[in-house]
Amino acid sequence: MDSKLVGALRKLLGPRGLIEEPARLLPYESDALALVHVRPELVCLPRTTAEVAGLMRLLHDAGLPVVARGAGTGLTGGATPVEGGVVVSTARMRDVLEVNVLDRYARVQAGVPNVDLTSSCQGHGLMYAPDPSSQMACTIGGNVANNSGGPHCFRYGATTRHVLGLIIVQHDGTVLDLSQPHVDPIGLDLVGLFVGSEGTFGIATEVTVRLLETPAVVEVLLAIFPSLDNACDVVSEAIRQNLEPSALEILDRLTIEAVESSVFAAGYPRDAEAVLLVEIEGTESEVSATAKDMRAIIEDHAAIEVRQARDAEERKRLWAGRKGAFGAMGRVAPDLYVADAVVPRTKLREVVRFTTEVCRARKLKLATVFHAGDGNLHPNICYDRRNPEEVQRVLEAGELILKECLRVGGTLTGEHGVGLEKRAHMHLLFSPEDLTTMCHVRDVWDPARRMNPDKLIPLRACGELRTPAPRSTPEARP
Amino acid sequence: MSSSLGELLGGIVPSAALDRWDDGRDLACPRVAPETEAQFQAVLRLATAEKLKVLPLGMGSKLGWIPRPDRVDLVVSSLGYSGVTSHEPADGTVTALAGTVMSDLAAVVGEGGHHLSPAVPHGQRATLGGVVAAGQSGDDRMRFGALRENLLGTRVLLADGTVAKSGGQLVKNVTGYDLHRAYCGSFGSLCIILEASLRLHPLPEEQALFLARRDNRGDAFDLAGEVRNALVRPVTLLVHDLDSTLPHTSWTIMAVLAGRREVIDAETDVLRDLCPKASIARGSDVIPITKTIRDIELSSGQWPMLLIETRPSDLQGVLVALVQAAGDCGYRVKLLTHPALARAVVWLLEELDQPPEDKARQAQRIECLHAALNPLPLVARWRDLPTGVAQGVQPQGQYPTGLGLMRKLQAALDPRSILAPRLFRGTS
Numbered sequence: 023m024d025s026k027l028v029g030a031l032r033k034l035l036g037p038r039g040l041i042e043e044p045a046r047l048l049p050y051e052s053d054a055l056a057l058v059h060v061r062p063e064l065v066c067l068p069r070t071t072a073e074v075a076g077l078m079r080l081l082h083d084a085g086l087p088v089v090a091r092g093a094g095t096g097l098t099g100g101a102t103p104v105e106g107g108v109v110v111s112t113a114r115m116r117d118v119l120e121v122n123v124l125d126r127y128a129r130v131q132a133g134v135p136n137v138d139l140t141s142s143c144q145g146h147g148l149m150y151a152p153d154p155s156s157q158m159a160c161t162i163g164g165n166v167a168n169n170s171g172g173p174h175c176f177r178y179g180a181t182t183r184h185v186l187g188l189i190i191v192q193h194d195g196t197v198l199d200l201s202q203p204h205v206d207p208i209g210l211d212l213v214g215l216f217v218g219s220e221g222t223f224g225i226a227t228e229v230t231v232r233l234l235e236t237p238a239v240v241e242v243l244l245a246i247f248p249s250l251d252n253a254c255d256v257v258s259e260a261i262r263q264n265l266e267p268s269a270l271e272i273l274d275r276l277t278i279e280a281v282e283s284s285v286f287a288a289g290y291p292r293d294a295e296a297v298l299l300v301e302i303e304g305t306e307s308e309v310s311a312t313a314k315d316m317r318a319i320i321e322d323h324a325a326i327e328v329r330q331a332r333d334a335e336e337r338k339r340l341w342a343g344r345k346g347a348f349g350a351m352g353r354v355a356p357d358l359y360v361a362d363a364v365v366p367r368t369k370l371r372e373v374v375r376f377t378t379e380v381c382r383a384r385k386l387k388l389a390t391v392f393h394a395g396d397g398n399l400h401p402n403i404c405y406d407r408r409n410p411e412e413v414q415r416v417l418e419a420g421e422l423i424l425k426e427c428l429r430v431g432g433t434l435t436g437e438h439g440v441g442l443e444k445r446a447h448m449h450l451l452f453s454p455e456d457l458t459t460m461c462h463v464r465d466v467w468d469p470a471r472r473m474n475p476d477k478l479i480p481l482r483a484c485g486e487l488r489t490p491a492p493r494s495t496p497e498a499r500p
Numbered sequence: 501m502s503s504s505l506g507e508l509l510g511g512i513v514p515s516a517a518l519d520r521w522d523d524g525r526d527l528a529c530p531r532v533a534p535e536t537e538a539q540f541q542a543v544l545r546l547a548t549a550e551k552l553k554v555l556p557l558g559m560g561s562k563l564g565w566i567p568r569p570d571r572v573d574l575v576v577s578s579l580g581y582s583g584v585t586s587h588e589p590a591d592g593t594v595t596a597l598a599g600t601v602m603s604d605l606a607a608v609v610g611e612g613g614h615h616l617s618p619a620v621p622h623g624q625r626a627t628l629g630g631v632v633a634a635g636q637s638g639d640d641r642m643r644f645g646a647l648r649e650n651l652l653g654t655r656v657l658l659a660d661g662t663v664a665k666s667g668g669q670l671v672k673n674v675t676g677y678d679l680h681r682a683y684c685g686s687f688g689s690l691c692i693i694l695e696a697s698l699r700l701h702p703l704p705e706e707q708a709l710f711l712a713r714r715d716n717r718g719d720a721f722d723l724a725g726e727v728r729n730a731l732v733r734p735v736t737l738l739v740h741d742l743d744s745t746l747p748h749t750s751w752t753i754m755a756v757l758a759g760r761r762e763v764i765d766a767e768t769d770v771l772r773d774l775c776p777k778a779s780i781a782r783g784s785d786v787i788p789i790t791k792t793i794r795d796i797e798l799s800s801g802q803w804p805m806l807l808i809e810t811r812p813s814d815l816q817g818v819l820v821a822l823v824q825a826a827g828d829c830g831y832r833v834k835l836l837t838h839p840a841l842a843r844a845v846v847w848l849l850e851e852l853d854q855p856p857e858d859k860a861r862q863a864q865r866i867e868c869l870h871a872a873l874n875p876l877p878l879v880a881r882w883r884d885l886p887t888g889v890a891q892g893v894q895p896q897g898q899y900p901t902g903l904g905l906m907r908k909l910q911a912a913l914d915p916r917s918i919l920a921p922r923l924f925r926g927t928s
Contacts, residue, residue: 169674214678
């Protein structure tokens, strides 16, 4: 690394704003896609938009690739560094800049954890709706990059629905201030285009988000079933009947066992084959009517029992169990392959059965947790990465599950993004013309293709020169 | 050119004047209505080869929302390309071709038990492609969100004849770039919309219409605020003075409720307690009234129309300043306001005892008003600006931040500048 560049970065960011020592670079070698790791040359930790702009100008002049990083909770390698590149972390950009109660928006720096934004609004009777399971750690900037979802996006929509404005630092350090919360975009919807671009268009440094009123009444039901089929059918029927709960989440037996054995224990019955967590929010009359109809459907589908959370504390505990599910799986196996696919809600039962059979045939432990209301599945396959043969079976199962989801009319990813993991699958869903058009748009934002290169779009679609292979990739492993 | 188009399409629609831009010149221009994707592609390739400027068109109801293009050589209509291609009631989605009329589409999804958002004014005069190209949200956006939030994906035709898609037909999907977010509201400057997929919402079991009147604007907005803060979730909340006849003013507060019967029962009880003298209609009485309001909102008459957007905290102050500024420029105004969205539709009325204005004088008054509104914290979007209005008055409001990037996107997707529409004056 050019010592002049390092000196200039150190001067700009201060001693705490730059990491160069190999030992300290280690945590930045991957995100939550543990199979792939690449050591970055440097990690920059700016504190402000101006510092981001300054460092991006320097890196632009040096021609270095850049990977932005929030909390590194992404599951598809979106924040995995590239060989010879620099990571720009928003970890020191954690200020909630403004909470405007009357106009119902907040402005935050990109590194603000999702849960902190919600906490900062609660006292005003407002909330920020998108609630990924990793919300204790994941950042708003990362949520923007991935268009993150969460259980409540069934009712409220994913991140893109709640982003009113952005400040973006582009590849060359240009600051694009789109932060004013207009009712509708003036001209093209650049903000909507940017959300979900996985760090390939630029770095969002500030985000203006929509705040919603905290619902007057909240009810949580826990329905217990003798089979996953029953739980899936309830969800399909609820959608068919046009019911509008806020969240519909399913956990299977293995997940329940893991959760109940962990610090996230929520009181789920260990002998249940599946539980369905239903949250209903709104006015008293809405909640009452919807709860009544949900109970009727649940009871029609062989539920063993339906429990209602008695108070806010119990609601919180039930949700903590759901949101802690991935973490709890650490008790079951050292590693977890978290698949993410979306299918039409009418196909839930069929696809869940398929994933179960695929894993059974390959002697893999499968723990299924999903945002059933959106048709967004997370079949989580337990494995040990130190066992290459098992890794191979896992990857094979993942591939089959993905292809089955596409076969029934689904898509590649509902909320985790494409990143590295699904880049090679994009051609299954998009034609060469589709991908070329995406490349054209990407090139407008980043003509030199230095922003998170090798992510999202297959290399051959953009015809870009292949960067040196990272130390470890799914393709490289046997 | 005509013979080439005739060969391609087996006949073309005869020349038709683009009377939307009435400046006295006859804009006779061939218009074609392809019926297949292949025909659309062939037309665009011909246009590229012959360096034509192409105007994509649905029913033309929103032509006045953008500046008039400098040149149009060929109109490509979507009206021959219509129909529902996929309707999944059990999954709450619909996909249709661009020329599908919105009222027809609403009827189809209604049969499946869903409400189509956006509920646009004059649905029988709007196509899906036109609505998406214009980024037109409905008066139901308070409950169901803006169009761009319900748009799941598109299939589009680029200027070189390439067909490309983004998004999909699922309610949750983060695969690839959301290019449809850029296409939505691009008015045909980036591509021609061929097909769009929308998220649907449950059709309400019942509707109710709350109507109350107040003598002054302040009291009307206060009541609207109370309605909003009550335990109800309106689909629409409006405050308007369209029924005012001078010298008296009369303000109407209107809320449309929709949902389960027991929910509507409870919400109407709340509103009755809040405002005992209000009228509350239920069921079939509601639809004609809401349809009328909806159709009034964007009816274009002889008066230019203004759409104001601001923040909720600034709305009342902006409206006071707007009325004052309009008066200073010689206009009376009538307002249709969405207080929760901080948005107002403004009719600028000439004084009744004045002779009709010539266009030059009209243009002058609009520029006067535009200048007066400039310092205010609002975005002012103009509809159907008369010709002769200065370049500084942008139909879309103002030059946006990121205009340079927008132009690059336009150039990337239409490098030969085949597509005629431009979003901003002075950017051809």
